[in-house]
Amino acid sequence: MDHAQPTPQATLYMPIIPPPTPAPSPPIPQSYGFGPDPTLASHLSAFKSLSYAARRQHLQALIQECTPSELLFLSTTITPLLKRDFLRALPPEVSLYILSFIDDPRTLARAALVSRYWHELVNDEYLWKHMCRLHGFSRDAEAVEAYRREHLRQEALAQDNLLSLPSVPSGEACLSPVLLPRDYRPRPPSLEFPYRKYFIHEYIRTSNWLNKGKLLRIHRAQLYPPPPEPTMPGELGPNEPPIPPNPAIPTSVAIDSQWVVVGLANSRIHIFSARTGVLSRTLIGHEAGVWAVALISEGGDPVGLPPSTAPPEGDPLVATPSQDASLPPTLRAAVGLDKPGSPVRMRMRKPSFPDPFADGRRKPERPGVGKPSYPGGSSDGWGQPNALVVSGGCDKELRIWDVKSGYCIYVLRGHTSTVRCLKVLHGRPIAVSGSRDRTVRVWDVQRGRLLRVLQGHTQSVRSLDVCGNRIVSGSYDCTCRIWDVDTGACLHVLRGHFHQIYTVAFDGVRVASGGLDTTVRVWDASTGACLALLQGHTALVCQLQLTRTMLATGGSDGRVITFSLKDNAFNVIQRLAAHDSSVSGLQLDERFLVTSGNDGRVRLYEFEFDGRGGGGGSGGEAQCRFVRDMCEASESVWKVAYTRETCAILCKKGGKMVVEIYSFKP
Structure with a gap:
């Protein structure tokens, strides 16, 4: 019986019947207003012919006749039409x-x-x-x-950072996401x-x-350490009492954007970080109390020294030869003898920026007078890579320290009595010291030698200030002297005070001096003439600071007085009863005034500014208002110093020496 072969199955396509077409939408009635309506057209033409007042009345009448749903329709329609940038x-x-x-x-x-x-x-x-x-x-x-x-x-x-990316050899896979072309040139800043x-x-x-800012650290130390044990044989006589050590009283302070340097009466120097408030190191080397410190910031722009002003070796005014030949390489680099500076610092000095606010800022009265010293006790460096500290005190010596390592670089000898005041010039390795031996000495702190001895005062030199290549010294002989630092010549002798001078201030144009006769005198630095005799204090004038338009004075009577320097009028701007006791510290800038006193308070004042180039007071003078106490009340405040972002307060609390460091950095 034969079996039929199966036939291949064919693909069957079933026809898909499309759905029925929906019925057409009915026509929109003209009553909705979307089609031509002769009634609506006549209403619009009549509305256009109305006056402005009539149109508003017509719209108000229509709105009153609308239902809530119609009003909502009007709101959603009108709101987008009113939005306009x-x-x-x-x-x-x-x-x-x-x-x-x-x-x-x-x-x-x-x-x-x-x-x-x-x-x-x-x-x-x-x-x-x-x-x-x-x-x-x-x-x-x-x-x-x-x-x-x-x-x-x-x-x-x-x-x-861009140039330091590792280069990729040809033929190898690149692991870095950034590729620099061969012809890449770094763009200028x-x-x-x-x-x-x-x-x-x-x-x-x-x-x-x-x-209030942020309190970084509080450091406490024993003010009066315990006396040494009289048990060592041969040190003391049988009936001789032990010599008590010097107390840790702060005598001087210097501050910049990186460091806070505090000199103490117990011969120690503390260095704190201005960024973290941490005690970085303590400098030990002085044999007696430290009375003056100066801080030289790292880097900076060097100011050229004329060749004729550098005294040759063997000059009779040079008391000591250079000591730089015996320095190890690390200390030679610290003072900038071998290493000029990092590439970043060199690039920072090359571009010349125009002053962004030159058209709105008042120009200096006399160009070329130099840069005044900073009230915080620091100075600009001459390009050296490390910050340096210069100190002097009762052991008659000046010491140059490397802040980074804490090593003493130089010991400068020459004074025969206590070093009482100290300043360093901006951009030059030149320090100026005043002493109780009645002399002012000029030192080369980069090479460790004495440059000049400035003689003329007949009593102790109590205060110094510098600006450019000029020095102003104030002495207990009731006179001030203006010196040329490059030649050693005494340019002017300022006579007028009838008692000891305790403080001077110098901005290159004017000299201000104050002392025990309770008066402040202002002098013309170019002629030596007395411009003004300022009165108002009833006790010793111990604090002075000059700004571009203002002179601020502080006295032992607790008063702080500000005087205007505009047009040499020297009018009193404000009298502040700042403290109940002597003013121990005073510093101001364009916006703030900070004062400290023996009453244990540190007060902050703000100068009111109206935004039109003058102060908020009458006549355009800068009046200041009390803002707040900067710290809790203490037994006494010895020193206060600040920069724009850091403030150091040295006070006595609970019988201890306390250092409080505040930060205002954003």
Whole structure:
């Protein structure tokens, strides 16, 4: 029986019947208003022919006749039509001019969140430059210069990090996500000043000053250490009492952006970090109390020394030969003898920035007078890689220390009595010291030698100040003297006080001096003439500071008086009953005044600024208002010193020497 072969199965396609087409939509009735309606057209033509007042009455009548659902329909229809970005509709110059009337930076920051276009407008540097002037941040030339250098340093470091990426040999896989072309050239640092970033930085820093800031560290030490045990044979006689050690009383302080240096009466020098408040090291070497310290910041721009001013070896004015030949390589590098500086620092000095606020800042009265000394006791370096400390005291010696290692680099001898005051010139390795031996001596701290002996005073030299290549010394012989540091010549002798002079201040144009006769005298530095006799204190004038437009004085009567220097009027701006006892510290800048007293208080005052180039007081003078006490009350405050971002307070609490370090850095 034959079996039939199976036939291959064919693919069957089933037809898909499409769904039925829906019925057409009915026509929209003309009563909805979407089609031509002759009644609506006549109403519109009649509405257009009405006057402005009649149209408003007509609309008001229609709204009153609408139901809630119709009113909701009107609201959702009208609201999008009313939304309009008026700043986008205007030219950018006009929009920026409108935004420049905003004086609150927080309002300006909130405006940047409206839209992307507003964000671009608010980030324009013109607005923040205007805001800097409005809030007075353009007045402090030192703050602007410091931020400009920091901006340049960050860009230089970014270039270094980019160039330090490991190179990839040809034919190998690259493990780094960044590839530099062969013809890559590092871009030069941007010369545009970042006004917005600078304003944010200064605004936060000022707010920190007003709101207390951050207490980094509190250091406590025994003020009167226990006397030595009289058990060592041969040291003391049978009936001789033990000699008590000197107390740890702070006698001097110097501060910059990195370090806080404190000299003590027990011959020690403490160095604290200004960034963390940690006690970094203690310098031991003086055999008696330290009465003066000066801090030389690392880096800096060197100021050229004319060849004729450097005395040759064998000059009779040179008391000691150079000591640099015996230095080890590490200390030679610390003072800048062998190593000029890192590549980043060298690049920082090459570009020449224009002053970003030059058109709005008052120019100095006499150009070329030099840079005044910092009230915090520090000075700019001459390009050396390490920070240095210069100290002097009762052992008649000056010592040069390397802050990084803590080693003593030089011991400078020559004074025959206590070194009472000390200053270092900006950008030059020259220190000036005044002593109870009635002399002022000029030292080369880079090579460790005495340059000159300035003689003329007949009693102890109590205070010094420097500016450029000029020195001003105040003495117990009731006179001040102005010296040329390069030649050693006495340019002027300032006579007028009838009692001992305790403090002097010098800005290159004027000299201010105060002393035991309770008066302050202001002198012309170029002619030596007395410009003004200022009275108001009833006791010793022990604190002075000169600024561009103001003279501040502090006395043992607890008063702080500010005088105006505009047009040489020397009018009293303000009399402050700052303390109940003697003013032990006084420092001010363009915005703040800080005072300390033996009553145990440290007080902060703020100068009111109206944003139009003058102060908030009458006549455009800068009046200051009390803000707050900067620390808890103590038994006594010996010293206070601050920079823009750090403040050091040296006081006595509970019978101990206390060092409090505050930070106001954003």
